[in-house]
Amino acid sequence: MGKRLMKGNEAAVHGALMGGCTHFFGYPITPASEIAQAAAFYFTSAGRVFMQAESEVSVINMLYGAASAGARVMTASSGPGIALMGEGLSYLAGARLPSVVIDMQRAGPGLGNIWPEQSDYNMVIKGGGHGNYSNLVLAPSSAQEMFDFTRKAFTLADQYRMTVFILSDAYIGQMMEPVEISGPVLHGTRKDWAVYGDAASRPNLISSIYMNPPLQRKHNELLQDLYRQLEREQVDYQDIQTEDADLVFIAYGISARICLSTVHALREKGVKVGLMRPKTLFPFPKERIRELAEQGKTLAVVELSSGMMADDVELHVRGRTTVLRYLTMGGETPTVQELIANVERDLMVRSGGLSNV
Amino acid sequence: MSERTEVRFSKAKAFYDTFERKGSGDKVTHYCPGCGHGTIQKLIADCIDELEIQDKTVFLSPVGCSVFSYYYYDTGNIQCSHGRAPAVATGVRRTLPEAVIISYQGDGDLAGIGMTEIVHAANRGENITVIFVNNAIYGMTGGQMAPTTPMGQKTPTSPFGREVLRDGRPMGMAELIASLSAPVYVERCSVATAKDVLKARKVILKSLQNQVDKLGFSFIEILSPCPTNWGMDPVESRVWMQEQLAVLFPLGVYKDVTTHLVAVDPGKFHSPMDDDKLRELLRGASEVPVQRSSPLPHTQLIKVAGFGGQGVLSAGELLATCGMSEGIQVSWLPSYGPEMRGGSANVSVILSEDDIGSPLVDHPNVFIAMNGPSLDAFEDAVAPGGLILVNSAIVTRKVSRTDVRVVYIPATELARQEGLLSAANVVMVTAYLYITKAFSIETLRRCIPLVLRKKAYLNQNLALVEKVLDHCVRTAGSAGSDESDGSAGSENG
Ligand SMILES: Cc1ncc(C[n+]2csc(CCOP(=O)(O)OP(=O)(O)O)c2C)c(N)n1
Ligand code: SF4
Numbered sequence: 001m002g003k004r005l006m007k008g009n010e011a012a013v014h015g016a017l018m019g020g021c022t023h024f025f026g027y028p029i030t031p032a033s034e035i036a037q038a039a040a041f042y043f044t045s046a047g048r049v050f051m052q053a054e055s056e057v058s059v060i061n062m063l064y065g066a067a068s069a070g071a072r073v074m075t076a077s078s079g080p081g082i083a084l085m086g087e088g089l090s091y092l093a094g095a096r097l098p099s100v101v102i103d104m105q106r107a108g109p110g111l112g113n114i115w116p117e118q119s120d121y122n123m124v125i126k127g128g129g130h131g132n133y134s135n136l137v138l139a140p141s142s143a144q145e146m147f148d149f150t151r152k153a154f155t156l157a158d159q160y161r162m163t164v165f166i167l168s169d170a171y172i173g174q175m176m177e178p179v180e181i182s183g184p185v186l187h188g189t190r191k192d193w194a195v196y197g198d199a200a201s202r203p204n205l206i207s208s209i210y211m212n213p214p215l216q217r218k219h220n221e222l223l224q225d226l227y228r229q230l231e232r233e234q235v236d237y238q239d240i241q242t243e244d245a246d247l248v249f250i251a252y253g254i255s256a257r258i259c260l261s262t263v264h265a266l267r268e269k270g271v272k273v274g275l276m277r278p279k280t281l282f283p284f285p286k287e288r289i290r291e292l293a294e295q296g297k298t299l300a301v302v303e304l305s306s307g308m309m310a311d312d313v314e315l316h317v318r319g320r321t322t323v324l325r326y327l328t329m330g331g332e333t334p335t336v337q338e339l340i341a342n343v344e345r346d347l348m349v350r351s352g353g354l355s356n357v
Numbered sequence: 358m359s360e361r362t363e364v365r366f367s368k369a370k371a372f373y374d375t376f377e378r379k380g381s382g383d384k385v386t387h388y389c390p391g392c393g394h395g396t397i398q399k400l401i402a403d404c405i406d407e408l409e410i411q412d413k414t415v416f417l418s419p420v421g422c423s424v425f426s427y428y429y430y431d432t433g434n435i436q437c438s439h440g441r442a443p444a445v446a447t448g449v450r451r452t453l454p455e456a457v458i459i460s461y462q463g464d465g466d467l468a469g470i471g472m473t474e475i476v477h478a479a480n481r482g483e484n485i486t487v488i489f490v491n492n493a494i495y496g497m498t499g500g501q502m503a504p505t506t507p508m509g510q511k512t513p514t515s516p517f518g519r520e521v522l523r524d525g526r527p528m529g530m531a532e533l534i535a536s537l538s539a540p541v542y543v544e545r546c547s548v549a550t551a552k553d554v555l556k557a558r559k560v561i562l563k564s565l566q567n568q569v570d571k572l573g574f575s576f577i578e579i580l581s582p583c584p585t586n587w588g589m590d591p592v593e594s595r596v597w598m599q600e601q602l603a604v605l606f607p608l609g610v611y612k613d614v615t616t617h618l619v620a621v622d623p624g625k626f627h628s629p630m631d632d633d634k635l636r637e638l639l640r641g642a643s644e645v646p647v648q649r650s651s652p653l654p655h656t657q658l659i660k661v662a663g664f665g666g667q668g669v670l671s672a673g674e675l676l677a678t679c680g681m682s683e684g685i686q687v688s689w690l691p692s693y694g695p696e697m698r699g700g701s702a703n704v705s706v707i708l709s710e711d712d713i714g715s716p717l718v719d720h721p722n723v724f725i726a727m728n729g730p731s732l733d734a735f736e737d738a739v740a741p742g743g744l745i746l747v748n749s750a751i752v753t754r755k756v757s758r759t760d761v762r763v764v765y766i767p768a769t770e771l772a773r774q775e776g777l778l779s780a781a782n783v784v785m786v787t788a789y790l791y792i793t794k795a796f797s798i799e800t801l802r803r804c805i806p807l808v809l810r811k812k813a814y815l816n817q818n819l820a821l822v823e824k825v826l827d828h829c830v831r832t833a834g835s836a837g838s839d840e841s842d843g844s845a846g847s848e849n850g
Pocket of ligand 1: 420421422423439462463464465466467490492494495496497498503
């Protein structure tokens with residue numbers, strides 16, 4: 001197929017259909033409503049299931065039910081809605097059910113506003129609900145990646161029996177770019193653990209309860225093993241001109257796009273900067289961050305939050321290099337000019353021998 | 358007590374022989390002596406046997422004393438979060454058209470935390486069976502007050518008795534559900550006496566038969582004893598049920614329209630397209646053919662702004678589509694949200710030979726001002742040496758910047774002359790291409806049909822393009838010569 005100009009939000013729905021998703025349950029919230037609207041059209045047209053639920057609490061539990069019955073399921077929401085799903089996400093993790101959730105981040109706290117932030121990072125990366133669990137988190141930064149990541153999310157969810165998040169933001173969803181609808185149409189297969197309402201699956205039980213603490217402990221440990229396995233198998237990131245860079249931006253989503261422009265502009269001025277863009281936020285590219293730190297590069301985390309990802313970066317840097325934080329909140333985004341000014345200021349200070357940046 | 362002998366000695370097939378999930382070789386349930394759950398669950402197992410639906414049954418356990426129902430039912434089992442079983446049931450229903458789905462819930466679960474889910478599942482008429490066990494308290498957590506607790510009743514969280522001003526009155530769920538139009542069968546029964554138990558069995562059987570027949574939503578409320586938390590022995594609790602609970606919650610049929618119903622067709626939601634058809638659906642009408650005319654002079658950072666309704670976003674879409682069709686990189690980012698309603702709209706479009714980083718245009722090198730307020734808003738942001746195109750049919754003032762190139766086009770007027778009320782955007786895009794030569798006009802002609810929503814106006818739009826070109830050629834000679842009349846193609850700067 002050739003390319004079509006489409007929004008990230010619409011691309012995600014195309015990815016879902018190509019990825020074999022059969023059930024979309026949704027509840028309106030800006031800036032994710034367009035995904036539900038596109039799903040309402042395309043899923044229904046394709047003879048698959050679209051349903052608007054009465055709340056995000058119901059949405060996540062409908063996902064739980066349909067996933068229990070073996071379906072490839074998804075929803076899309078934004079901060080307040082994802083927060084409401086917390087308990088359900090924890091149940092999905094406890095019961096090892098595959099599902100796909102898109103979070104088009106908006107500004108908070110509270111009702112906040114509908115412009116982009118990346119302040120759901122902690123909620124999504126650290127689980128979102130109660131208990132020791134994680135989600136596999138993919139971070140697209142283009143309409144094409146909204147398609148690609150959503151398409152592959154269903155296979156990953158089935159493979160690891162867990163929730164896969166697409167952690168995106170209002171701009172990546174609203175933006176139109178050329179998208180290639182490529183690859184074969186994928187389909188889920190029968191799952192030996194699911195409940196199909198037939199003789200073969202009659203012994204199956206979907207539950208997150210282990211009343212016996214040693215068993216609950218074992219279950220927790222297995223989950224942690226699974227997350228370590230993800231770290232071995234699924235870490236993904238993109239390096240742009242990091243090789244000779246003195247300063248490397250670390251950013252995802254819309255922030256990464258702004259950083260890319262900044263890299264181009266600074267390189268033209270002869271300033272050696274690069275960009276490391278995590279495509280998976282869980283598992284986090286911590287090895288790559290450690291390498292960059294050991295090479296003595298200054299790291300600059302650019303994110304639309306109070307520094308949630310920067311905290312994770314610092315955790316893996318362990319003081320081996322300077323970590324700068326270029327943070328913007330409230331639905332605003334930094335301009336390329338601002339980032340350039342920040343870098344020129346901070347690199348200057350560093351070469352001027354001031355240790356405390 | 359006779360009702361207990363009746364169910365105790367007939368071991369239902371739908372129950373496991375031993376409850377291995379509870380403990381190796383275990384044969385007793387975890388329910389307290391005299392608890393209603395045990396009785397009701399045996400009745401359900403019995404009915405599953407009678408209807409021969411064991412393989413098809415998916416049993417949903419709630420959070421509450423019956424959370425471990427999956428210890429007992431030799432059926433498919435799903436354990437649900439507190440109160441959400443009707444939403445889970447909906448997910449299962451939309452996936453398995455043939456399954457028999459039983460949502461078994463307590464009164465804290467269903468009438469408290471899960472009120473939203475039950476009402477909406479009922480209102481959608483999900484073809485499921487809900488068994489609502491009303492024991493007037495929260496059993497599992499220690500007998501706290503529930504939405505169904507009688508007035509004056511003392512519980513650990515109403516130590517001085519339920520009080521109307523603080524706690525409201527007990528809720529009748531059967532009454533509430535029966536008030537909706539979708540449910541087909543709503544009945545309240547009890548397990549207080551042997552007669553009640555026999556009746557309850559009939560009611561449960563009917564509610565399951567309804568589902569097998571695909572008639573829709575059945576809701577069975579069952580008054581059930583919790584001797585442990587009521588602080589009574591099993592006999593006392595049965596007396597209290599008859600004298601107090603059944604008065605507060607009268608038994609009987611609240612709704613039954615099953616006799617004049619036909620089966621609902623679940624197939625409607627389950628006919629997925631084959632892969633080829635799906636690809637066709639996704640290919641849509643707007644796939645853009647690529648054909649290169651000339652290299653782009655430099656990266657175009659374009660901002661278009663105007664009133665909502667002036668086609669600002671589609672102007673951007675047209676530009677981006679032209680770019681795509683030239684095989685270069687493009688991005689399109691709209692302003693959005695409340696500001697769009699009736700107010701102003703703007704869009705950022707980037708056209709570039711290289712990969713595009715930020716899709717945001719802070720300092721456009723091309724600015725198309727469709728109205729006065731947008732000129733006011735963005736004039737100062739335009740990069741020095743940039744181009745400002747002004748819709749001079751609407752914008753009355755002149756651009757004050759002197760370090761940019763300015764072209765005035767009476768866009769709204771030109772479109773009106775061609776009989777098009779909302780095609781000022783096409784005028785501006787045509788003029789932009791004429792002036793900058795970013796792409797050939799042929800590319801524009803090729804892309805208009807891809808973007809135009811109202812296909813009936815295609816020819817008029819194409820004619821408008823020619824008219825604008827003509828206008829530009831005619832006024833080009835006078836460029837810079839006459840700025841005061843705001844005529845098309847006149848420039849300053
Ligand atoms: C979200 C959430 N809140 C609270 C609880 C604690 N909880 C467990 S059971 C229960 C009450 C159940 O009462 P009911 O539905 O009446 O069932 P019963 O135990 O009486 O059969 C509560 C509040 C929980 N598990 N989850
Ligand atoms: S606490 Fe009450 S409802 Fe729970 S098992 Fe005991 S008697 Fe039954």
